[in-house]
Amino acid sequence: MNVFLDHQSATPLLPEVFEAMKPFFLEAFGNPSSLHQHGLRVRDALTKARRQMAQLINAESEEEIFFTSDGTESANLAVKGVAYANERKGKHLVVSATEHPSVINSVEFLEKQGWQCSRVPVDAFGRIKPSDVEAAITPQTTLVAVHHVNHDIGAIQPIAQIGRLTGEKGIPLYVDCESSAGWLPIDVQAMGANLVSFSPHRFYGPKGVGVLYRNRRARIVSILHGGVQEGGRRAGTENVPAIVGGGLAAEIAGAQMSQRAAHAARLQERLWDGLKSRIPYIKLNGPEPGPDRIPTNLNISTEFIEGEGQLLSLDIAGIAVASGSSCVSKSLKISHVLAAIGLDHALAQGNLILTLGKDNTEAEIDYVVDSFARIVTKLRAMSPMWDEFEKGIIDSVIAPTGRGKSFSAHAADVSGKRAH
Amino acid sequence: MSDAYTLYNKTVMDHFMNPRNMGDIKDADGVGEVGAAACGDIMKISLKIKEGRIEDARFKTFGCGSAIASSSMATELIKGRTIEEAFKFSNQEVVDALGGLPPVKIHCSVLAEEALKAALEDYVKKNPEAPLPATAS
Numbered sequence: 001m002n003v004f005l006d007h008q009s010a011t012p013l014l015p016e017v018f019e020a021m022k023p024f025f026l027e028a029f030g031n032p033s034s035l036h037q038h039g040l041r042v043r044d045a046l047t048k049a050r051r052q053m054a055q056l057i058n059a060e061s062e063e064e065i066f067f068t069s070d071g072t073e074s075a076n077l078a079v080k081g082v083a084y085a086n087e088r089k090g091k092h093l094v095v096s097a098t099e100h101p102s103v104i105n106s107v108e109f110l111e112k113q114g115w116q117c118s119r120v121p122v123d124a125f126g127r128i129k130p131s132d133v134e135a136a137i138t139p140q141t142t143l144v145a146v147h148h149v150n151h152d153i154g155a156i157q158p159i160a161q162i163g164r165l166t167g168e169k170g171i172p173l174y175v176d177c178e179s180s181a182g183w184l185p186i187d188v189q190a191m192g193a194n195l196v197s198f199s200p201h202r203f204y205g206p207k208g209v210g211v212l213y214r215n216r217r218a219r220i221v222s223i224l225h226g227g228v229q230e231g232g233r234r235a236g237t238e239n240v241p242a243i244v245g246g247g248l249a250a251e252i253a254g255a256q257m258s259q260r261a262a263h264a265a266r267l268q269e270r271l272w273d274g275l276k277s278r279i280p281y282i283k284l285n286g287p288e289p290g291p292d293r294i295p296t297n298l299n300i301s302t303e304f305i306e307g308e309g310q311l312l313s314l315d316i317a318g319i320a321v322a323s324g325s326s327c328v329s330k331s332l333k334i335s336h337v338l339a340a341i342g343l344d345h346a347l348a349q350g351n352l353i354l355t356l357g358k359d360n361t362e363a364e365i366d367y368v369v370d371s372f373a374r375i376v377t378k379l380r381a382m383s384p385m386w387d388e389f390e391k392g393i394i395d396s397v398i399a400p401t402g403r404g405k406s407f408s409a410h411a412a413d414v415s416g417k418r419a420h
Numbered sequence: 421m422s423d424a425y426t427l428y429n430k431t432v433m434d435h436f437m438n439p440r441n442m443g444d445i446k447d448a449d450g451v452g453e454v455g456a457a458a459c460g461d462i463m464k465i466s467l468k469i470k471e472g473r474i475e476d477a478r479f480k481t482f483g484c485g486s487a488i489a490s491s492s493m494a495t496e497l498i499k500g501r502t503i504e505e506a507f508k509f510s511n512q513e514v515v516d517a518l519g520g521l522p523p524v525k526i527h528c529s530v531l532a533e534e535a536l537k538a539a540l541e542d543y544v545k546k547n548p549e550a551p552l553p554a555t556a557s
Binding site for chain 2: 334345
Protein backbone atom coordinates (compact mmCIF):
# COMPACT_ATOMS: atom_id res chain seq x y z
CA MET A 1 0.00 0.00 0.00
CA ASN A 2 1.24 3.50 -0.79
CA VAL A 3 0.30 6.21 1.69
CA PHE A 4 1.26 9.85 1.30
CA LEU A 5 1.39 11.57 4.69
CA ASP A 6 3.52 14.57 3.75
CA HIS A 7 0.89 16.99 2.45
CA GLN A 8 2.75 19.82 4.16
CA SER A 9 5.43 19.49 1.47
CA ALA A 10 3.20 18.92 -1.56
CA THR A 11 -0.25 17.84 -2.73
CA PRO A 12 -1.22 16.22 -6.03
CA LEU A 13 -2.72 18.58 -8.59
CA LEU A 14 -6.50 18.36 -8.97
CA PRO A 15 -7.30 16.98 -12.47
CA GLU A 16 -9.63 19.92 -13.17
CA VAL A 17 -6.85 22.32 -12.18
CA PHE A 18 -4.49 20.59 -14.58
CA GLU A 19 -7.09 20.93 -17.35
CA ALA A 20 -7.53 24.64 -16.60
CA MET A 21 -3.77 25.18 -16.82
CA LYS A 22 -3.20 23.37 -20.12
CA PRO A 23 -4.33 26.13 -22.54
CA PHE A 24 -1.88 28.52 -20.89
CA PHE A 25 1.09 26.44 -21.96
CA LEU A 26 0.05 26.03 -25.60
CA GLU A 27 -2.44 28.52 -27.11
CA ALA A 28 -2.59 31.23 -24.45
CA PHE A 29 1.15 31.53 -24.12
CA GLY A 30 1.27 35.33 -24.09
CA ASN A 31 3.05 37.50 -21.59
CA PRO A 32 0.61 39.46 -19.40
CA SER A 33 2.74 42.59 -19.82
CA SER A 34 2.21 42.60 -23.62
CA LEU A 35 -0.33 45.04 -25.07
CA HIS A 36 -1.61 42.84 -27.88
CA GLN A 37 -4.35 40.17 -27.92
CA HIS A 38 -2.01 37.47 -26.56
CA GLY A 39 -1.05 39.61 -23.59
CA LEU A 40 -4.54 40.91 -22.89
CA ARG A 41 -6.00 37.40 -22.84
CA VAL A 42 -3.66 36.16 -20.12
CA ARG A 43 -3.97 39.45 -18.23
CA ASP A 44 -7.68 38.68 -17.91
CA ALA A 45 -6.83 35.21 -16.64
CA LEU A 46 -4.53 36.70 -13.99
CA THR A 47 -7.26 39.06 -12.84
CA LYS A 48 -9.63 36.14 -12.43
CA ALA A 49 -7.03 34.23 -10.40
CA ARG A 50 -6.41 37.32 -8.25
CA ARG A 51 -10.13 37.46 -7.52
CA GLN A 52 -10.18 33.76 -6.60
CA MET A 53 -7.23 34.25 -4.21
CA ALA A 54 -8.80 37.36 -2.70
CA GLN A 55 -12.00 35.45 -2.05
CA LEU A 56 -10.24 32.59 -0.24
CA ILE A 57 -8.91 35.00 2.39
CA ASN A 58 -11.72 37.59 2.32
CA ALA A 59 -9.52 40.37 0.96
CA GLU A 60 -11.38 43.58 0.13
CA SER A 61 -10.04 43.78 -3.39
CA GLU A 62 -8.10 41.66 -5.88
CA GLU A 63 -5.68 44.56 -6.18
CA GLU A 64 -4.30 43.51 -2.82
CA ILE A 65 -3.09 40.18 -4.27
CA PHE A 66 0.48 39.86 -5.60
CA PHE A 67 1.88 36.78 -7.26
CA THR A 68 5.37 35.57 -6.41
CA SER A 69 7.24 32.37 -7.20
CA ASP A 70 6.54 30.58 -3.90
CA GLY A 71 6.07 30.94 -0.16
CA THR A 72 9.71 31.69 0.49
CA GLU A 73 9.68 34.62 -1.91
CA SER A 74 6.43 35.90 -0.39
CA ALA A 75 7.97 35.80 3.10
CA ASN A 76 11.15 37.53 1.89
CA LEU A 77 9.08 40.23 0.20
CA ALA A 78 6.84 40.72 3.23
CA VAL A 79 9.67 40.92 5.77
CA LYS A 80 12.37 42.74 3.79
CA GLY A 81 9.92 44.77 1.72
CA VAL A 82 8.22 46.25 4.79
CA ALA A 83 11.51 46.64 6.72
CA TYR A 84 13.17 48.56 3.88
CA ALA A 85 10.09 50.69 3.16
CA ASN A 86 9.95 51.82 6.80
CA GLU A 87 13.68 52.07 7.44
CA ARG A 88 13.47 55.73 8.43
CA LYS A 89 10.70 55.08 10.93
CA GLY A 90 12.60 52.43 12.81
CA LYS A 91 14.65 49.29 12.50
CA HIS A 92 12.99 46.90 14.90
CA LEU A 93 11.02 43.77 14.02
CA VAL A 94 9.01 41.36 16.15
CA VAL A 95 8.65 37.71 15.12
CA SER A 96 7.79 34.53 16.98
CA ALA A 97 10.52 31.99 17.75
CA THR A 98 8.77 29.36 15.65
CA GLU A 99 8.36 31.13 12.32
CA HIS A 100 9.21 29.27 9.12
CA PRO A 101 12.90 29.47 8.08
CA SER A 102 11.93 31.82 5.22
CA VAL A 103 10.86 34.39 7.85
CA ILE A 104 13.57 33.63 10.46
CA ASN A 105 16.37 33.75 7.89
CA SER A 106 15.03 36.95 6.28
CA VAL A 107 15.11 38.52 9.73
CA GLU A 108 18.65 37.26 10.35
CA PHE A 109 19.70 38.80 7.04
CA LEU A 110 18.28 42.14 8.17
CA GLU A 111 19.97 41.85 11.56
CA LYS A 112 23.32 41.74 9.78
CA GLN A 113 22.36 45.06 8.19
CA GLY A 114 21.63 46.77 11.48
CA TRP A 115 18.02 45.84 12.22
CA GLN A 116 17.09 44.65 15.71
CA CYS A 117 14.71 41.79 16.12
CA SER A 118 12.75 40.42 19.08
CA ARG A 119 11.84 36.75 18.99
CA VAL A 120 8.71 36.11 21.00
CA PRO A 121 8.87 32.74 22.80
CA VAL A 122 6.13 30.12 22.58
CA ASP A 123 4.71 27.88 25.30
CA ALA A 124 5.30 24.11 25.51
CA PHE A 125 2.52 23.58 22.94
CA GLY A 126 3.98 26.11 20.53
CA ARG A 127 1.42 28.85 21.16
CA ILE A 128 2.27 32.54 21.05
CA LYS A 129 0.91 34.74 23.86
CA PRO A 130 -0.45 38.05 22.48
CA SER A 131 0.76 39.84 25.62
CA ASP A 132 4.33 38.70 24.84
CA VAL A 133 4.00 40.19 21.36
CA GLU A 134 2.75 43.42 22.90
CA ALA A 135 5.65 43.50 25.36
CA ALA A 136 8.17 43.05 22.54
CA ILE A 137 6.89 46.02 20.53
CA THR A 138 8.97 49.21 20.79
CA PRO A 139 8.46 52.69 19.25
CA GLN A 140 10.91 51.59 16.53
CA THR A 141 8.94 48.45 15.56
CA THR A 142 7.91 48.51 11.91
CA LEU A 143 6.66 44.94 11.48
CA VAL A 144 5.19 42.10 13.51
CA ALA A 145 5.41 38.71 11.79
CA VAL A 146 3.58 35.66 13.16
CA HIS A 147 2.28 32.49 11.53
CA HIS A 148 -1.36 31.39 11.52
CA VAL A 149 -0.54 27.70 11.91
CA ASN A 150 2.87 26.29 12.74
CA HIS A 151 4.45 24.34 9.89
CA ASP A 152 5.94 21.69 12.21
CA ILE A 153 3.55 21.17 15.08
CA GLY A 154 0.22 22.45 13.76
CA ALA A 155 -0.47 24.96 16.56
CA ILE A 156 -3.11 27.54 15.65
CA GLN A 157 -2.13 31.03 16.83
CA PRO A 158 -4.44 33.68 18.32
CA ILE A 159 -4.02 35.95 15.29
CA ALA A 160 -7.10 38.13 15.77
CA GLN A 161 -5.90 39.13 19.26
CA ILE A 162 -2.44 39.95 17.94
CA GLY A 163 -4.03 41.81 15.03
CA ARG A 164 -6.07 43.97 17.42
CA LEU A 165 -3.01 45.18 19.25
CA THR A 166 -0.88 45.78 16.12
CA GLY A 167 -3.88 47.60 14.65
CA GLU A 168 -4.14 49.85 17.71
CA LYS A 169 -0.45 50.67 17.47
CA GLY A 170 -0.54 51.10 13.70
CA ILE A 171 2.19 48.49 13.10
CA PRO A 172 1.89 46.27 10.01
CA LEU A 173 1.12 42.62 10.79
CA TYR A 174 2.39 39.89 8.46
CA VAL A 175 0.74 36.49 8.91
CA ASP A 176 2.32 33.46 7.25
CA CYS A 177 -0.69 31.30 6.27
CA GLU A 178 1.28 28.73 4.26
CA SER A 179 0.20 25.87 6.53
CA SER A 180 -3.42 26.90 6.96
CA ALA A 181 -4.67 28.32 3.64
CA GLY A 182 -7.17 26.03 1.97
CA TRP A 183 -7.71 24.07 5.19
CA LEU A 184 -8.85 26.64 7.75
CA PRO A 185 -10.97 29.73 7.12
CA ILE A 186 -8.80 32.82 6.71
CA ASP A 187 -10.31 36.28 6.96
CA VAL A 188 -7.58 38.89 6.61
CA GLN A 189 -9.95 41.62 7.77
CA ALA A 190 -11.04 39.79 10.93
CA MET A 191 -7.41 38.85 11.60
CA GLY A 192 -6.28 42.44 11.32
CA ALA A 193 -3.54 41.27 8.97
CA ASN A 194 -1.85 43.70 6.59
CA LEU A 195 0.15 41.04 4.80
CA VAL A 196 -0.65 37.35 4.36
CA SER A 197 1.18 34.72 2.34
CA PHE A 198 0.05 31.31 1.10
CA SER A 199 0.83 28.82 -1.68
CA PRO A 200 -1.55 26.78 -3.84
CA HIS A 201 0.64 23.65 -3.80
CA ARG A 202 -0.57 23.09 -0.23
CA PHE A 203 -4.16 22.72 -1.43
CA TYR A 204 -3.99 20.73 -4.67
CA GLY A 205 -2.72 23.54 -6.86
CA PRO A 206 0.61 23.69 -8.69
CA LYS A 207 4.06 24.52 -7.35
CA GLY A 208 5.85 27.60 -8.67
CA VAL A 209 3.42 30.25 -7.51
CA GLY A 210 3.13 32.04 -4.19
CA VAL A 211 0.53 34.56 -3.11
CA LEU A 212 1.18 37.68 -1.08
CA TYR A 213 -1.78 39.70 0.14
CA ARG A 214 -0.91 43.26 1.11
CA ASN A 215 -3.31 46.05 2.01
CA ARG A 216 -2.64 49.77 1.76
CA ARG A 217 -1.86 50.15 5.45
CA ALA A 218 1.47 48.34 4.95
CA ARG A 219 4.09 50.18 2.92
CA ILE A 220 6.30 47.84 0.99
CA VAL A 221 9.16 48.13 -1.50
CA SER A 222 10.19 45.63 -4.12
CA ILE A 223 13.13 43.34 -3.37
CA LEU A 224 13.42 42.14 -6.98
CA HIS A 225 14.36 44.89 -9.38
CA GLY A 226 13.23 44.92 -12.98
CA GLY A 227 9.96 45.64 -14.73
CA VAL A 228 6.75 46.93 -13.21
CA GLN A 229 4.86 43.66 -12.98
CA GLU A 230 2.51 43.17 -10.01
CA GLY A 231 2.01 46.87 -9.48
CA GLY A 232 5.76 47.40 -9.29
CA ARG A 233 5.95 45.27 -6.14
CA ARG A 234 7.36 42.17 -7.80
CA ALA A 235 9.38 42.41 -11.01
CA GLY A 236 9.55 39.41 -13.31
CA THR A 237 7.25 37.62 -15.73
CA GLU A 238 4.36 35.90 -13.96
CA ASN A 239 4.10 32.10 -14.02
CA VAL A 240 0.75 32.27 -15.81
CA PRO A 241 -0.25 28.58 -15.95
CA ALA A 242 0.55 28.10 -12.24
CA ILE A 243 -1.35 31.28 -11.30
CA VAL A 244 -4.40 30.16 -13.29
CA GLY A 245 -4.25 26.69 -11.73
CA GLY A 246 -3.64 28.15 -8.28
CA GLY A 247 -6.68 30.39 -8.60
CA LEU A 248 -8.96 27.48 -9.44
CA ALA A 249 -7.42 25.38 -6.67
CA ALA A 250 -8.17 28.24 -4.24
CA GLU A 251 -11.78 28.44 -5.41
CA ILE A 252 -12.29 24.69 -4.99
CA ALA A 253 -10.47 24.67 -1.63
CA GLY A 254 -12.82 27.40 -0.42
CA ALA A 255 -15.90 25.47 -1.57
CA GLN A 256 -14.75 22.13 -0.12
CA MET A 257 -12.95 23.41 2.96
CA SER A 258 -15.32 22.20 5.65
CA GLN A 259 -15.62 18.67 4.17
CA ARG A 260 -11.85 18.39 3.68
CA ALA A 261 -11.11 19.62 7.18
CA ALA A 262 -13.71 17.32 8.76
CA HIS A 263 -12.28 14.34 6.86
CA ALA A 264 -8.73 15.19 7.95
CA ALA A 265 -9.89 15.64 11.57
CA ARG A 266 -11.44 12.14 11.60
CA LEU A 267 -8.24 10.61 10.23
CA GLN A 268 -6.07 12.66 12.59
CA GLU A 269 -7.99 11.28 15.56
CA ARG A 270 -7.85 7.72 14.21
CA LEU A 271 -4.13 7.97 13.55
CA TRP A 272 -3.18 9.43 16.92
CA ASP A 273 -5.51 7.07 18.83
CA GLY A 274 -4.01 4.13 16.93
CA LEU A 275 -0.43 5.19 17.50
CA LYS A 276 -0.74 5.94 21.20
CA SER A 277 -2.63 2.72 21.92
CA ARG A 278 -0.15 0.53 20.05
CA ILE A 279 3.18 2.17 20.86
CA PRO A 280 4.46 2.84 24.38
CA TYR A 281 6.62 5.93 25.05
CA ILE A 282 5.23 8.03 22.23
CA LYS A 283 4.35 11.72 22.56
CA LEU A 284 2.33 14.21 20.56
CA ASN A 285 4.11 17.55 20.08
CA GLY A 286 1.96 20.66 19.87
CA PRO A 287 -1.67 21.04 20.99
CA GLU A 288 -4.04 18.08 21.30
CA PRO A 289 -6.27 17.55 18.24
CA GLY A 290 -9.10 20.05 18.56
CA PRO A 291 -9.61 23.79 18.23
CA ASP A 292 -5.93 24.65 18.86
CA ARG A 293 -4.48 22.34 16.21
CA ILE A 294 -4.91 22.14 12.44
CA PRO A 295 -6.65 18.84 11.58
CA THR A 296 -4.06 17.91 8.94
CA ASN A 297 -1.00 17.72 11.20
CA LEU A 298 0.40 15.22 13.70
CA ASN A 299 3.90 15.70 15.08
CA ILE A 300 5.08 12.81 17.21
CA SER A 301 8.19 11.78 19.09
CA THR A 302 8.87 8.11 19.65
CA GLU A 303 11.36 7.59 22.43
CA PHE A 304 14.64 5.63 22.25
CA ILE A 305 14.81 5.63 18.43
CA GLU A 306 15.87 8.22 15.88
CA GLY A 307 13.61 9.87 13.28
CA GLU A 308 15.50 9.34 10.04
CA GLY A 309 15.54 5.57 10.57
CA GLN A 310 11.78 5.71 11.18
CA LEU A 311 11.27 7.80 8.03
CA LEU A 312 13.40 5.47 5.87
CA SER A 313 11.67 2.34 7.18
CA LEU A 314 8.26 3.87 6.55
CA ASP A 315 9.30 4.90 3.04
CA ILE A 316 10.26 1.32 2.28
CA ALA A 317 6.79 0.31 3.52
CA GLY A 318 5.33 2.82 1.02
CA ILE A 319 4.55 5.50 3.61
CA ALA A 320 5.85 9.03 3.00
CA VAL A 321 6.42 11.24 6.08
CA ALA A 322 8.77 14.01 7.24
CA SER A 323 10.94 14.45 10.33
CA GLY A 324 12.45 17.27 12.38
CA SER A 325 15.32 15.10 13.64
CA SER A 326 18.87 16.46 13.35
CA CYS A 327 19.82 13.44 11.23
CA VAL A 328 17.33 14.55 8.58
CA SER A 329 18.50 18.15 8.41
CA LYS A 330 21.47 19.12 6.31
CA SER A 331 22.74 21.29 9.17
CA LEU A 332 22.56 18.39 11.71
CA LYS A 333 20.35 20.55 13.90
CA ILE A 334 16.97 19.56 15.29
CA SER A 335 13.95 21.55 14.13
CA HIS A 336 14.08 25.03 15.71
CA VAL A 337 10.37 24.66 16.49
CA LEU A 338 11.00 21.58 18.62
CA ALA A 339 13.82 23.44 20.36
CA ALA A 340 11.54 26.44 20.97
CA ILE A 341 8.86 24.33 22.71
CA GLY A 342 11.61 23.02 24.98
CA LEU A 343 11.38 19.44 23.75
CA ASP A 344 14.07 17.18 25.20
CA HIS A 345 16.80 16.50 22.63
CA ALA A 346 16.18 12.76 22.80
CA LEU A 347 12.55 13.30 21.81
CA ALA A 348 13.44 15.78 19.08
CA GLN A 349 15.72 13.10 17.62
CA GLY A 350 12.82 10.64 17.50
CA ASN A 351 10.53 13.06 15.69
CA LEU A 352 8.15 12.47 12.79
CA ILE A 353 5.78 14.90 11.06
CA LEU A 354 2.68 13.33 9.50
CA THR A 355 0.42 15.57 7.42
CA LEU A 356 -2.94 14.37 6.14
CA GLY A 357 -4.75 15.15 2.92
CA LYS A 358 -8.24 14.90 1.49
CA ASP A 359 -7.56 11.58 -0.26
CA ASN A 360 -6.17 9.60 2.69
CA THR A 361 -8.47 6.80 3.83
CA GLU A 362 -9.16 4.99 7.09
CA ALA A 363 -7.65 1.80 5.63
CA GLU A 364 -4.46 3.76 4.92
CA ILE A 365 -4.35 5.08 8.48
CA ASP A 366 -4.74 1.56 9.88
CA TYR A 367 -1.92 0.37 7.61
CA VAL A 368 0.29 3.22 8.86
CA VAL A 369 -0.42 2.36 12.51
CA ASP A 370 0.37 -1.34 11.92
CA SER A 371 3.50 -0.61 9.92
CA PHE A 372 4.78 1.97 12.36
CA ALA A 373 4.24 -0.31 15.38
CA ARG A 374 6.32 -2.99 13.62
CA ILE A 375 9.05 -0.50 12.66
CA VAL A 376 9.29 0.91 16.19
CA THR A 377 9.75 -2.60 17.60
CA LYS A 378 12.49 -3.34 15.08
CA LEU A 379 14.36 -0.06 15.63
CA ARG A 380 14.06 -0.30 19.43
CA ALA A 381 15.59 -3.79 19.28
CA MET A 382 18.57 -2.14 17.54
CA SER A 383 18.79 0.80 19.94
CA PRO A 384 21.18 0.75 22.90
CA MET A 385 18.89 3.31 24.54
CA TRP A 386 15.89 0.95 24.67
CA ASP A 387 18.01 -1.78 26.20
CA GLU A 388 19.51 0.64 28.73
CA PHE A 389 16.04 1.93 29.55
CA GLU A 390 14.79 -1.60 30.19
CA LYS A 391 17.79 -2.23 32.44
CA GLY A 392 17.10 0.97 34.40
CA ILE A 393 20.31 2.72 33.30
CA ILE A 394 18.47 5.57 31.58
CA ASP A 395 14.98 6.86 32.20
CA SER A 396 12.09 7.72 29.92
CA VAL A 397 11.35 11.40 29.32
CA ILE A 398 7.74 10.69 28.32
CA ALA A 399 6.84 8.46 31.27
CA PRO A 400 9.60 8.69 33.86
CA THR A 401 10.02 5.64 36.10
CA GLY A 402 12.38 7.36 38.52
CA ARG A 403 15.13 4.87 37.69
CA GLY A 404 18.34 5.77 35.89
CA LYS A 405 19.72 8.99 34.49
CA SER A 406 18.33 11.09 31.69
CA PHE A 407 19.07 10.31 28.08
CA SER A 408 20.80 13.68 27.72
CA ALA A 409 23.04 13.04 30.72
CA HIS A 410 23.86 9.63 29.32
CA ALA A 411 24.54 11.03 25.84
CA ALA A 412 26.85 13.62 27.39
CA ASP A 413 28.68 10.88 29.32
CA VAL A 414 29.32 8.77 26.24
CA SER A 415 30.12 11.62 23.86
CA GLY A 416 32.06 13.74 26.32
CA LYS A 417 29.95 16.66 25.19
CA ARG A 418 26.48 17.88 25.87
CA ALA A 419 23.91 17.09 23.18
CA HIS A 420 22.58 20.32 21.69
CA MET B 421 7.76 -2.11 -0.99
CA SER B 422 8.73 1.07 -2.77
CA ASP B 423 12.41 1.27 -3.48
CA ALA B 424 12.64 2.80 -6.95
CA TYR B 425 14.49 5.74 -5.37
CA THR B 426 16.57 5.47 -2.23
CA LEU B 427 18.18 8.08 -0.03
CA TYR B 428 21.37 6.00 0.24
CA ASN B 429 22.98 3.55 -2.16
CA LYS B 430 21.87 -0.12 -2.26
CA THR B 431 24.64 -1.35 0.05
CA VAL B 432 23.82 1.22 2.73
CA MET B 433 20.10 0.50 2.43
CA ASP B 434 20.77 -3.24 2.70
CA HIS B 435 22.84 -2.80 5.87
CA PHE B 436 20.15 -0.53 7.30
CA MET B 437 17.26 -2.86 6.51
CA ASN B 438 19.14 -6.11 7.21
CA PRO B 439 21.81 -5.15 9.71
CA ARG B 440 24.59 -7.69 10.34
CA ASN B 441 25.74 -8.47 13.87
CA MET B 442 22.99 -6.51 15.59
CA GLY B 443 22.76 -7.10 19.32
CA ASP B 444 24.89 -7.52 22.40
CA ILE B 445 27.44 -10.17 23.34
CA LYS B 446 26.91 -11.89 26.68
CA ASP B 447 30.23 -11.93 28.54
CA ALA B 448 31.74 -9.49 26.05
CA ASP B 449 35.47 -8.92 26.50
CA GLY B 450 35.20 -5.29 25.55
CA VAL B 451 32.27 -2.87 25.24
CA GLY B 452 32.42 0.65 23.83
CA GLU B 453 29.57 3.14 23.77
CA VAL B 454 30.09 6.54 22.18
CA GLY B 455 27.90 9.46 21.18
CA ALA B 456 28.22 11.98 18.41
CA ALA B 457 28.10 15.48 19.81
CA ALA B 458 27.25 16.79 16.34
CA CYS B 459 23.94 15.02 15.86
CA GLY B 460 23.11 13.13 19.06
CA ASP B 461 23.53 9.58 17.72
CA ILE B 462 24.77 6.85 20.06
CA MET B 463 26.58 3.67 19.08
CA LYS B 464 27.60 0.65 21.15
CA ILE B 465 29.97 -2.09 20.01
CA SER B 466 30.67 -5.29 21.96
CA LEU B 467 33.63 -7.56 21.19
CA LYS B 468 34.51 -11.17 21.93
CA ILE B 469 38.29 -11.50 21.80
CA LYS B 470 40.18 -14.77 21.80
CA GLU B 471 43.94 -15.10 21.60
CA GLY B 472 44.41 -11.52 20.54
CA ARG B 473 41.90 -11.74 17.73
CA ILE B 474 38.34 -10.42 17.41
CA GLU B 475 36.16 -13.48 17.31
CA ASP B 476 32.81 -11.73 17.34
CA ALA B 477 31.53 -8.16 17.14
CA ARG B 478 28.02 -6.85 17.74
CA PHE B 479 26.46 -3.42 17.63
CA LYS B 480 23.50 -1.45 18.84
CA THR B 481 22.82 1.99 17.42
CA PHE B 482 20.51 4.89 18.20
CA GLY B 483 20.78 6.85 14.99
CA CYS B 484 19.92 7.37 11.38
CA GLY B 485 20.06 4.90 8.50
CA SER B 486 23.68 5.59 7.72
CA ALA B 487 24.69 5.27 11.39
CA ILE B 488 23.02 1.85 11.59
CA ALA B 489 24.58 0.80 8.27
CA SER B 490 28.02 2.10 9.38
CA SER B 491 27.96 0.08 12.59
CA SER B 492 26.70 -2.99 10.77
CA MET B 493 29.53 -2.72 8.23
CA ALA B 494 32.18 -1.93 10.85
CA THR B 495 31.35 -5.07 12.81
CA GLU B 496 31.53 -7.12 9.61
CA LEU B 497 34.92 -5.69 8.70
CA ILE B 498 36.67 -6.14 12.04
CA LYS B 499 35.72 -9.72 12.76
CA GLY B 500 38.82 -11.90 12.51
CA ARG B 501 41.27 -9.03 12.92
CA THR B 502 43.97 -8.93 15.60
CA ILE B 503 43.74 -6.28 18.29
CA GLU B 504 46.70 -4.51 16.74
CA GLU B 505 45.01 -4.47 13.32
CA ALA B 506 41.72 -3.34 14.87
CA PHE B 507 43.41 -0.38 16.59
CA LYS B 508 44.45 0.81 13.12
CA PHE B 509 40.88 0.58 11.82
CA SER B 510 39.76 3.73 10.04
CA ASN B 511 36.30 5.06 9.26
CA GLN B 512 37.36 5.30 5.61
CA GLU B 513 37.18 1.49 5.42
CA VAL B 514 33.52 1.68 6.40
CA VAL B 515 32.82 4.42 3.86
CA ASP B 516 34.58 2.46 1.10
CA ALA B 517 32.90 -0.84 1.96
CA LEU B 518 29.51 0.87 1.95
CA GLY B 519 30.23 2.31 -1.49
CA GLY B 520 30.26 5.85 -0.15
CA LEU B 521 28.17 7.98 2.21
CA PRO B 522 26.76 11.48 1.63
CA PRO B 523 29.27 14.11 2.92
CA VAL B 524 26.98 15.14 5.78
CA LYS B 525 26.88 11.49 6.92
CA ILE B 526 30.60 10.75 7.01
CA HIS B 527 30.56 11.43 10.76
CA CYS B 528 28.40 8.29 11.16
CA SER B 529 31.35 6.18 10.01
CA VAL B 530 33.63 8.10 12.40
CA LEU B 531 31.25 7.17 15.20
CA ALA B 532 31.60 3.48 14.24
CA GLU B 533 35.40 3.78 14.39
CA GLU B 534 35.18 5.50 17.78
CA ALA B 535 32.81 2.85 19.18
CA LEU B 536 35.18 0.10 18.05
CA LYS B 537 38.22 1.85 19.57
CA ALA B 538 36.30 2.43 22.81
CA ALA B 539 35.48 -1.29 22.94
CA LEU B 540 39.15 -2.17 22.31
CA GLU B 541 40.28 0.22 25.03
CA ASP B 542 37.77 -1.33 27.40
CA TYR B 543 39.27 -4.73 26.62
CA VAL B 544 42.81 -3.46 27.19
CA LYS B 545 41.75 -1.92 30.51
CA LYS B 546 40.15 -5.16 31.66
CA ASN B 547 43.10 -7.25 30.47
CA PRO B 548 46.25 -5.41 31.47
CA GLU B 549 48.21 -8.64 31.07
CA ALA B 550 47.17 -8.94 27.42
CA PRO B 551 49.94 -8.22 24.91
CA LEU B 552 49.40 -4.59 23.95
CA PRO B 553 49.98 -3.14 20.54
CA ALA B 554 52.23 -0.10 20.46
CA THR B 555 49.39 2.19 19.46
CA ALA B 556 47.14 1.24 22.36
CA SER B 557 48.79 3.04 25.26
